[in-house]
Amino acid sequence: AQKITQTQPGMFVQEKEAVTLDCTYDTSDPSYGLFWYKQPSSGEMIFLIYQGSYDQQNATEGRYSLNFQKARKSANLVISASQLGDSAMYFCAMREGWAAGNKLTFGGGTRVLVKP
Amino acid sequence: EPEVTQTPSHQVTQMGQEVILRCVPISNHLYFYWYRQILGQKVEFLVSFYNNEISEKSEIFDDQFSVERPDGSNFTLKIRSTKLEDSAMYFCASLENRVTDTQYFGPGTRLTVL
Numbered sequence: 001a002q003k004i005t006q007t008q009p010g011m012f013v014q015e016k017e018a019v020t021l022d023c024t025y026d027t028s029d030p031s032y033g034l035f036w037y038k039q040p041s042s043g044e045m046i047f048l049i050y051q052g053s054y055d056q057q058n059a060t061e062g063r064y065s066l067n068f069q070k071a072r073k074s075a076n077l078v079i080s081a082s083q084l085g086d087s088a089m090y091f092c093a094m095r096e097g098w099a100a101g102n103k104l105t106f107g108g109g110t111r112v113l114v115k116p
Numbered sequence: 117e118p119e120v121t122q123t124p125s126h127q128v129t130q131m132g133q134e135v136i137l138r139c140v141p142i143s144n145h146l147y148f149y150w151y152r153q154i155l156g157q158k159v160e161f162l163v164s165f166y167n168n169e170i171s172e173k174s175e176i177f178d179d180q181f182s183v184e185r186p187d188g189s190n191f192t193l194k195i196r197s198t199k200l201e202d203s204a205m206y207f208c209a210s211l212e213n214r215v216t217d218t219q220y221f222g223p224g225t226r227l228t229v230l
Contacts, residue, residue, distance in 0.1 A: 033217050045159070045207060045221035052217065091159060095217065101164035101172025102147060102211060104219060108158045 001026055004092050004107035012113050013082045020067070021077040021110045023092035033095040034075040035104065036066065040088040048090075051075055079112075087114045118142045120222035122208050128228045129198055137193045137225045139208030147211035148191045149219060150183065152176070152204040159207065165191065198229045 005024045013019040025034065036048040051059045051066045059066040067076040079086055089111050093104040121140045129135050141148050150162040163173045163183055170183065182194045191210075195202055205226050209219040 035218070037221070042223075043205060043226070044223040045209075047218060047220055050218050093159075098214065101149075101161075101166075102214070102219075103149065103161040103164055103172055103174075104151075104159075104209075105161065106159040 003105045006107035006110050008110045010111040015116050018080045023075045025073050025094050027096045029097035035093045036077045037091045038088045082114045084114050122222035122225050126226045132197050135195050139191045141210030145210035145212045149209040150193045151207045154204045200229050203229045
């Protein structure tokens, strides 16, 4: 089974509108972390937002917010007031438990194109 | 703001040659990682490194791969005998500690094996 699933391969959004990117995860470990990264066409991976499994409130970072629904195992990213510079690939990732490596497992990504 | 740096940004090599990819993690970070991303695919974990030893490695990280932290700042990934399928973007990442729980990635090295 996939650990991280992003079901939207690509989507368009109108400038200044909000967009929600879906992410579901699968783990039996009670301690985990969920992350969203942005990858523009230049290729770098930019950290956007983090949600810990024990966090009571949804994470927010500027225009980014994470809609964390623990029972549904979903961690959707909401980008408000989209800008042209938001056009990029977005990856959801999970750190599962506290195994020695603390590795991240990534989803397949969602490509967002912001239209003017 | 501190950042992870990687050199070179692009490396072209012939099949069978050795390559060394270099990374300088953020200075107070304790955990170091290599990931790779084959063009158009998801990011895959290769190896993690903590306290001067490998703490976890994936099945991709076979005997052709090795990592080293030769001094207090550099973190390297060596591929001994490159294959065509090693062509990918290689990302270095670092993590300060388990409390901060956020890995920061370098800009990547694009490796092309001909």
